[in-house]
Amino acid sequence: MSEESSTWYKDAVFYELYIRAFADGNGDGKGDFAGLTARLDYLQELGVDCIWLLPMYGSPLLDDGYDIADFYAIHPDYGTLADFCTFIAAAHARGLRVIVDLVLNHTSDQHPWFQASRRCQEPYTDYYVWSKTGQEYANARIIFLDSEPSNWTFDPLRGEYYWHRFFFHQPDLNYDNPAVQAEMLRVMRYWLDLGIDGFRADAVPYLFERAGTNCENLPETHAFLRRVRAVADTEYPGKILLAEANQWPEDVRPYFGGDPVDPCLPGDEFNLGFHFPVMPRLYMALRQHDRSAIVDILQRTPPIPGNCQWCTFLRNHDELTLEMVTEEERQYLWREYAPEPRMRLNLGIRRRLAPLVDNDRRRIELLNSLLFTLPGSPIIYYGDEIGMGDNIWLPDRNGVRTPMQWDDGPNAGFSTSPAESLYAPVITAPPYDYACINVAAQRADPGSLLHTIRHFIQVRKLHPVFGRGDLCFLLGPPRPVLAFLRSYGGATLLALHNLSDGRQSCALDLSAFIGQVPCDLLNDATLPAIGAGPYAVELPAYGYRWLGI
């Protein structure tokens, strides 16, 4: 296998998909594997490479499946194990890979391990983190600030407190117990044996707890995660692991493993890691008409091993997290993007991409262009490729998890069930109503957002420089312009973005490329040859260009 094909994920475009929301195959009002399998042609046509599935396991669904009660079952709402296997085979037959969520940190309180642990039944007594006082680890922050007053909850049955970094009904597993480690490796093997292509590993910074620390990113946690990778590499070569570690770049760097000083040595922890801090800064730069926030965070991002890749995103199934910004920046982003209290959740904003930018097609495209041209593998959140809206009247993060809008028929083509049986109402309020925003309409319209995103994907696939190129900012143009070069294997991409609502003229120093004739990768137009002086390019309001040099 060539180096490039063994690191396919560096060139990949990911598509994050919530099974419940995507397509209902049996008419019960909830999305399922049968419905999803029947819609795979759409994803193939869109051109994405890898689907990331939100949890599909046995669960009381108090955290949409991140509260797992049975790691070995498919949730009956989604179908059977056979339906899951049919889906995997159908995806593979279309050249689509599939990764699934692996929730290592916690289970549901309904999990039989927790029920046995509450009763001190062996061998489960120490499967969770128990305390007589609930006073330990006071330096650990609370993540779900709007709903949880503490990381400890008292269990009257055992007469002790249990530790949980998320909802009180999601007790954290005790990784100091070797039996827990073995259980989770078994879970991992089970799903890899069924043919999936890897995992998005949920909430990995919090596996171990140690007194006097903030209980995040501990050496013990990294040691276990490297064990996970070793199992994957040895027993399932070619499978990938994507880390969800919502941390500053220098704290995410160790999740790639390898040598902290020498980036030439290969990573041995995660193949991929989300770049959380860059995401809110894309929105900040756009609002401030100033590239600085993006430049600063990427200049602060340490190099990662050559066999690793960042994953970038504009939105996902959670609130748009503002944990990795300063307090002042958070207040600014809340003010600008979430003026109503209902739009806020914990330290974030529970809105989708299109409403965040007032449904302004130019800004939606600009943000996507940044996503596709900056370093990292982009992840598209289902529905954002057609500019779906949200429903801020639904609780928690449900407002960004509404049914996929396929057409203007009943229930947006999502389900044949009566409307009152849908797991969540379809969006009917203009301008995001499904009569207006849907796949069928955008498929038929060559000028639609769907076609633009599809085109972005197609162009990206033709040029390895997008996934593999290094990054060099051109800081000569005015601050509303984000200009950068990406270079790989003799090819160079010059990406230009105008973050402002006015026209911008750039005079670029391209003296390293004198005599070259840039080509616009998005429309194949040829630009004037690069001469000795500054190279002039005009950008309309929120304009962007992808130039091959």
Ligand code: BGC
């Ligand atoms: C997931 C959330 C979930 C939490 C607890 C997060 O990282 O993305 O949706 O609520 O983990 O499992």
